[in-house]
Amino acid sequence: MRVVDLASERELPEQFLEQLFATQRRAGILRSHRDVGGGFSFARRPDKVTALEVVEALDGSVILATCTGGERNLEDLCGASVVWRH
Numbered sequence: 001m002r003v004v005d006l007a008s009e010r011e012l013p014e015q016f017l018e019q020l021f022a023t024q025r026r027a028g029i030l031r032s033h034r035d036v037g038g039g040f041s042f043a044r045r046p047d048k049v050t051a052l053e054v055v056e057a058l059d060g061s062v063i064l065a066t067c068t069g070g071e072r073n074l075e076d077l078c079g080a081s082v083v084w085r086h
Helices: 003-010 014-026 051-059 075-085
Strands: 030-033 039-042
Touching: 003 014, 003 039, 014 030, 014 039, 014 051
Parallel strands: none
Antiparallel strands: 030 039
């Protein structure tokens, strides 16, 4: 899909999407096409791209905070850490 079309469809600034897609291209997640239609596609199968890869390409390395016990168990408050570990 072309960035201009996606930006229009989602009512987002085209320049913003271009920057996001360029970051994902440099990370090897997307591939750019400069042919007549132009645009971007996945550089590899989408089911092989993880959410963590996308987040780290945009924001840098993710460091998980360890949920600790103590007087009360905090693991219930750290539900997202289970997802990121997986």
